[in-house]
Amino acid sequence: MSNENTLSRRGLFMKIGMLFNGLVAAALALPIVRFLSSSVTRGRGNAYLSWVPLGRVTEFPEGETRLATFQNPYVMPTDGKTVDTACWVRRIGGDQFQVFAVNCAHLGCPVRWFPQSGLFMCPCHGGAYYRDGSRASGPPERGLFEYPHKIENGLITIQAGELPTPALSAALDGKQPPCA
Amino acid sequence: MRLISQIGDWFDRRLQLAAPIRETAEHPVPRNTASWFYVFGSAALTVFILQLVTGILLALIYVPSASEAWSSLQALNHDVTLGWFIRALHGWGSNFMVAIVLIHMVQVFLFGAHKFPRELTWIVGVFLLLMTLGMAFSGQVLRFDQDAYWGLGIGASIASRVPIAGSMIVKLMLGGPIIAGATLSRFFALHVFVIPGMLIGFVCLHVLMVLKLGINEWPMPGRVVKRSTYLSQYHELTKKDGAPFVPYAIWKDLFFAAFILLALAACALYFGPFGPTGRPDPTIIQTVPKPDYFFLWLYALLSLLPPSLETPALLIGPVVAIIGLLLLPFLSGEGEKSWRRRPIAVLTVLLIAIILGTFTHLAGYMPWSPHMNAWSGDPVPERFLHGATAVQRQGALVFQVKQCRNCHSLGELGGQRGPALDSVAVRLTQDQLIRQVIQGGGNMPAYGKNLSPAETTALVAFLEVLHPAGQAPARDAARDIVLRESGTHP
Numbered sequence: 001m002s003n004e005n006t007l008s009r010r011g012l013f014m015k016i017g018m019l020f021n022g023l024v025a026a027a028l029a030l031p032i033v034r035f036l037s038s039s040v041t042r043g044r045g046n047a048y049l050s051w052v053p054l055g056r057v058t059e060f061p062e063g064e065t066r067l068a069t070f071q072n073p074y075v076m077p078t079d080g081k082t083v084d085t086a087c088w089v090r091r092i093g094g095d096q097f098q099v100f101a102v103n104c105a106h107l108g109c110p111v112r113w114f115p116q117s118g119l120f121m122c123p124c125h126g127g128a129y130y131r132d133g134s135r136a137s138g139p140p141e142r143g144l145f146e147y148p149h150k151i152e153n154g155l156i157t158i159q160a161g162e163l164p165t166p167a168l169s170a171a172l173d174g175k176q177p178p179c180a
Numbered sequence: 181m182r183l184i185s186q187i188g189d190w191f192d193r194r195l196q197l198a199a200p201i202r203e204t205a206e207h208p209v210p211r212n213t214a215s216w217f218y219v220f221g222s223a224a225l226t227v228f229i230l231q232l233v234t235g236i237l238l239a240l241i242y243v244p245s246a247s248e249a250w251s252s253l254q255a256l257n258h259d260v261t262l263g264w265f266i267r268a269l270h271g272w273g274s275n276f277m278v279a280i281v282l283i284h285m286v287q288v289f290l291f292g293a294h295k296f297p298r299e300l301t302w303i304v305g306v307f308l309l310l311m312t313l314g315m316a317f318s319g320q321v322l323r324f325d326q327d328a329y330w331g332l333g334i335g336a337s338i339a340s341r342v343p344i345a346g347s348m349i350v351k352l353m354l355g356g357p358i359i360a361g362a363t364l365s366r367f368f369a370l371h372v373f374v375i376p377g378m379l380i381g382f383v384c385l386h387v388l389m390v391l392k393l394g395i396n397e398w399p400m401p402g403r404v405v406k407r408s409t410y411l412s413q414y415h416e417l418t419k420k421d422g423a424p425f426v427p428y429a430i431w432k433d434l435f436f437a438a439f440i441l442l443a444l445a446a447c448a449l450y451f452g453p454f455g456p457t458g459r460p461d462p463t464i465i466q467t468v469p470k471p472d473y474f475f476l477w478l479y480a481l482l483s484l485l486p487p488s489l490e491t492p493a494l495l496i497g498p499v500v501a502i503i504g505l506l507l508l509p510f511l512s513g514e515g516e517k518s519w520r521r522r523p524i525a526v527l528t529v530l531l532i533a534i535i536l537g538t539f540t541h542l543a544g545y546m547p548w549s550p551h552m553n554a555w556s557g558d559p560v561p562e563r564f565l566h567g568a569t570a571v572q573r574q575g576a577l578v579f580q581v582k583q584c585r586n587c588h589s590l591g592e593l594g595g596q597r598g599p600a601l602d603s604v605a606v607r608l609t610q611d612q613l614i615r616q617v618i619q620g621g622g623n624m625p626a627y628g629k630n631l632s633p634a635e636t637t638a639l640v641a642f643l644e645v646l647h648p649a650g651q652a653p654a655r656d657a658a659r660d661i662v663l664r665e666s667g668t669h670p
Contacts, residue, residue: 081246
């Protein structure tokens with residue numbers, strides 16, 4: 001009835017209908033994408049970056065390395081025990097501290113401290129670190145991750161709300177501990 | 181009986197499905213494809229349906245919350261009637277599924293079924309394999325225990341190695357800055373909604389193409405696939421030497437599917453469910469996380485690769501492998517189908533199988549990991565202490581207390597990270613021993629800062645005892661001469 005080059009009334013309506021759907025889809029896509037990416041863009045606000053106390057300085061004997069636990073600064077109701085985290089605290093002497101993540105710099109398994117030989121050993125792939133966290137042997141390409149720490153009113157506090165991974169290491173290492 | 185057929189007719193006048201279903205069931209297939217080699221695809225489909233059913237059953241009890249998941253698994257294991265059995269069926273179903281999918285893939289490849297015109301069937305199959313592995317990994321996460329928690333950490337560490345976007349990918353994967361409630365929830369959504377939904381769609385496509393394009397004929401050496409002639413040849417074959425799929429070929433599928441289900445149920449009954457291991461509490465660090473069976477080879481590979489190769493291998497390796505699999509039907513879309521005329525194909529399959537098998541075997545006893553309790557648990561063999569001097573005995577103590585035993589075995593007890601030391605005195609002279617202990621090297625940490633001179637002396641005195649009876653320890657001849665001339669040595 002119409003030749004192929006002219007646009008029929010129904011054809012035009014169909015195209016407008018498709019355009020209309022496209023606009024609505026785009027408008028809906030925006031909140032969906034923002035919801036999905038919230039864990040990256042803002043996530044739990046910046047609450048997870050706040051400083052958490054590990055305990056009094058006097059709880060950590062000089063020259064020794066002890067396991068300490070802390071709770072992530074941001075907790076959701078369904079998190080259960082997963083917000084509790086462990087870290088290795090080394091008191092070199094006086095107010096001089098090093099706070100290491102338990103996560104091996106290779107693939108994140110929990111490393112254990114052996115005071116007799118002065119080594120951290122990883123049970124997964126056999127990474128080993130010296131007492132100052134530097135790499136001793138095995139597959140890790142670097143030393144243990146260190147959390148930024150500071151000492152206030154006799155309390156040692158750390159900034160440790162994020163899972164330490166090789167990607168984060170650059171950021172973590174860049175921050176000089178204010179009181180070290 | 182008449183009533184049933186009347187009801188059937190009533191439905192069919194409205195659905196109009198009887199004719200196409202009968203046509204599909206009775207479509208002719210080449211006679212020699214009614215073979216026990218052609219049963220793995222339908223077996224995979226059977227196990228997939230079992231996984232859907234048992235998965236839904238588990239979801240009746242399971243709670244996808246980081247604070248409740250572990251306890252709900254305990255309840256399934258111990259409190260709910262036969263909960264343990266449904267968990268065992270689902271867990272063993274996962275292992276069977278991966279195994280059957282891999283066997284199916286190898287069979288398809290060796291029989292040349294990926295060639296023209298079934299390229300897209302193969303490609304969809306590659307995606308089905310990836311989704312099956314995705315289900316296996318996300319399923320391991322839902323079994324929210326220590327292995328799941330630290331496994332997620334390993335996944336995050338691998339993802340974080342992606343240049344630039346690494347940190348972003350980790351947060352997207354974990355649903356936040358740490359492994360927590362949001363992580364489990366999103367893996368639940370993946371395992372229960374996203375991946376199964378895609379799997380069902382892709383399985384339908386896969387089966388549809390098998391029906392439309394016809395089942396791959398039995399490959400004959402010398403019968404070469406050409407794009408121009410294959411379709412008419414295949415058509416002729418099914419006409420001349422074809423038989424209706426039902427019942428001519430399907431009875432073998434039915435027998436094998438029932439056999440697989442039976443074997444799976446037997447495993448579930450005999451071995452029981454997998455885990456859960458310890459509570460997913462990150463403050464419990466006395467744990468040795470290990471992935472499920474089908475990722476053990478990766479675990480081994482990550483210990484054995486040189487550190488500098490690790491990141492490229494992790495990031496580029498899978499991409500190359502997947503692209504290779506996707507391109508395969510285009511690179512070898514024509515030619516011989518029979519494995520008898522495709523030596524490189526056979527060797528490739530063998531090579532990959534041997535590599536994966538070897539790595540999986542190695543991951544079974546992890547020679548690369550220190551034995552965390554060897555220093556306090558494994559005794560020093562008596563023969564090395566018999567008649568030993570006080571210094572040598574003191575050295576044996578240093579050897580144990582300084583955790584040397586965690587990486588070095590004596591009398592086949594202890595770690596295997598470093599070499600066994602039963603005959604180290606034959607290999608290294610006194611000076612070499614001292615240097616190795618103090619400076620380390622060759623993947624051994626340096627102990628210089630952790631040993632007093634007295635401890636080093638005692639340790640090396642003990643190490644010099646470690647040689648088989650009748651084999652003298654290594655000596656530096658030049659040193660003997662120097663010491664004799666200077667008069668400090670007898």
